[in-house]
Amino acid sequence: MKLPKSEVMYGTLDLLVLKTLNTMGPMHGWGIAQRIQQISEDLLRVNQGTLYPALLRLQQRGWITAKWGVSDNNRKAKYYSITRAGQKQLEQEAESWERMAALINRVLESA
């Protein structure tokens, strides 16, 4: 399946979702969108729609699970929570980002 051009973006989005769920606990789709918008203003203001396919993908990979529940204003909503596998994935991603950042820093400083 061809991935749209925002492939790089997907990776970042996945990370943000996992981090959000890890920090904030179970949330519904809109809540996650709000939180991520707070963190990365430019990224998601344009298209909240990319969130839902991402949530589906994360579900298929087994990093988050979903359950239907009742929201604070008594409406039906789907709540997502991170799994153990998801937490491990988060740690791994965080590590690799840090290593990458450290490497780039070294390159920039050396010259």
Added chain:
Amino acid sequence: MLRPYLDRLWSLLRGERGLDEELRFHVEKQTEANIAAGMAPEEARRQALLALGGIDKTREECRDALGTRLLSDFAQDVRYALRQMRRSPGFTIVAVLTLALGIGANSGIFSTVNAVVLHPLPFPHLNEIVTVWEIAPNALDEQARTSFANFLDWKQQARAFRDMAAYRRAERNLTGQGEPLVLRACLVTPEFFPLLEGEPLLGRKFSAEESQRGNERVAIISQGFWQEHLGAPRGVIGQSLSLNESNYAIIGVMPAEFDFPPGTQVWLPLAPTPEQIEQRGERQFLVLGRLAPGVSLAAAGAQMSALHARLARQYPFYNAGRDVRLVPLREYVSYGSRRFILVLMAAAVFVLLLACANVANLQLARAAARQKEIAVRTALGAGRLRVTRQLLTESLVLSLIGALVGLVFASWMINYMKNSVPPDIARHVAALKQVRINGPVLLFTLFVAALAAMVSGLAAALHAASPNLSQTLRESSGTLTPGSGRSRLRSLLVVSEVALAIVLLIGAGLMAKGFRRLADTYLGFDSSNLLTMRVTLPESRYREAYQLADFFERVLLRAQALSGVRSAAAVSHLPALGSSASSTIIIDGRPAPRPGDHWQAEFRYVSEDYFRTLRIPLLRGRSLEAGDRSGARRAAVISESVARRFWPGQNPLEQRLRRSGSADWFTVVGVAADVQHDWLQVERRPTVYLPYLQAPEARMFLVLRAADNPVRLAPGVRAAIRSIDPDLPVSQVRTFEQRLDDQRSGIRLSATHMMLLAAIALVLAAAGIYAVMAYSVTQRTHEIGVRMALGASRRDVLAMIVGKAARLLLAGLAVGLPAALALAVLASSFVFGVVQADAATFIAFTALLAAVALLAAYVPARRAARLDPMTALRYE
């Protein structure tokens, strides 16, 4: 670990409703937030939707992730296809009808294949049941019965079989229930029903004791007989039937599905007499066997051959030189018809290919017209795969609609077939009643429709999806030659259509000719204006030989006296219908035949007017006379081939011979011309005619020659018989021609079906050529205008177009004629020599196809020749 898969499955099952709800929730929350931030309600909602960025795209991407994308795409394609079809009704109707013809023909014939060839009998484990034949390499009968003694030995010693049973068909006179009736009976050993796993509807099966002489007066009747002749009384068990003047107690009723041997009305225990058990040479019984678990047919066959070889060494006189052959019951039951049915199936496949070629052509033409539309869609982002998928879906929708219409055609075909088979024949073809459109046939139709869609749509789909976007968009018209690849493909399709059509036409022509040849064959006697009927004298009242002889003598005398009767005769077996009663001949003065020497001849017991009634020419000596009766010297008339075989170049008159198993010597007094044994195969068997007065039989046929219209004699003859014996039923009252017709009905039906298929093929091929030529003319209109402007005359244009068609025709014939020849040679052995390659047929049908094809090309060619050059030049 399983969670993600379950989630996925659950999402799939919930469908998209969950997603819609989620998105709705999201929009509402965002709207609330916007209102809280100070926007007006409508603006708030609008901004919320905008922020979500296109619900449809979101939905699509989710679908992609979910994998339900394919399904929703398919639904969309189907809707689109239906719209397109509505827009071009002409194309749709022609395509659907063409496919309907092709698919319908296949469905119709497949339902026959399914019932008669694949599932002729409803026995569980049908694959394990075989018929065991005893054959002799140069004996007269291919299908061989065996003797009871051999059967017992086989049963005891064969380890390859779980069990074996023997049976013999017979007739029994039913009296005491109104009109006397002749029932189709079958004598069976006690293993018969358990072997076939047949459970009675009422009552029980035979027990082992009941096959001992003395205990065998019990009967099991068929459901049909129980319902039609007895009125289906619940208390039928224990009721008594008078069969051949003996009382039998009904102990069971078999359900209608247990139709084996086909047409049986009553089963009786086979209780062999001591002579029957001893006489190893009297071969009257057919044997069924059930293979032991895990034993293959080949292994069983080898084992039985070895076993029979042992028996041959033990009893060389009877068994030497004979072998055993196993034929699966499924094949045995449809033996004659299955080959013709399979040939028809092959023909139907040809017709389908033709139909697909036509529809492919139509779709190619249409795809050319839709090039712009497809190019635009591709430019807008539809992938090549998607476009191809969509075109194939269109093809599939056409096929499925065609399949539905085709099923209607198929059901007409099935009804026609079932009504054309005479009831006497239909009774004996297992499962003919089961031919209908049922589950397997529907599945098959679906499969064929899918295949047809693939075949007919692939060419167009692949071509349409070819890259060359900008060129297509820019191309305003086919000013020069249109896509040459596509026109080559079209030509190829026409060539293959011509090839297919000629094969079918020649095949049908050969079959029709073969059938007519069979129908016209001189059988050795005059079969017109003959009335026949069967009379069986019950043992209880006609025990002595003189009683039998006396009865027939009196009947014949009375019959002769009837008005309209030219002559009357009696015979034990009617000629030319394939019935066989053969035995070994022993010649006086010659050493007894060695084991392996098969001196076999058909034996017939006849009255003195037999040769005169049937108009069989007498070649030497005299015919049998009234004086050849008991007390006088025993006389016999032999057929030509007997004389040639045993007394070549000598005078056979006054020689003596006897039938093996009998001690009476007969003296040859005359030689008669040979008679064809079987209407299907040209074979004249050696026959010995003995006077019934000197060797009476209980079962005889009466044959009467009428001045004209033999049917009118029937009431008179029945009355004559009734006046001698009122309790005697008469069966099978039919004219000889009717009997021959009945036996030929199978081939006649096949030939008719073949001609129908060939006619469809001719129409399809003609339509195909016409369409391609017409299209080609349209495409080349501009070019034609140029040519005409440059000086080409009308005739030149005509010649050009027709010339192209002729070239395609020749190419098709070049492929098709050799194929037709090869297939004819193959078929002739496959269908018992009915089809024989013959030059006249080849030439005639080639000429027919050529004429039709050129005519089909002529119409658009004439249109092209009539073009006004100025209009043509301006045509774009």
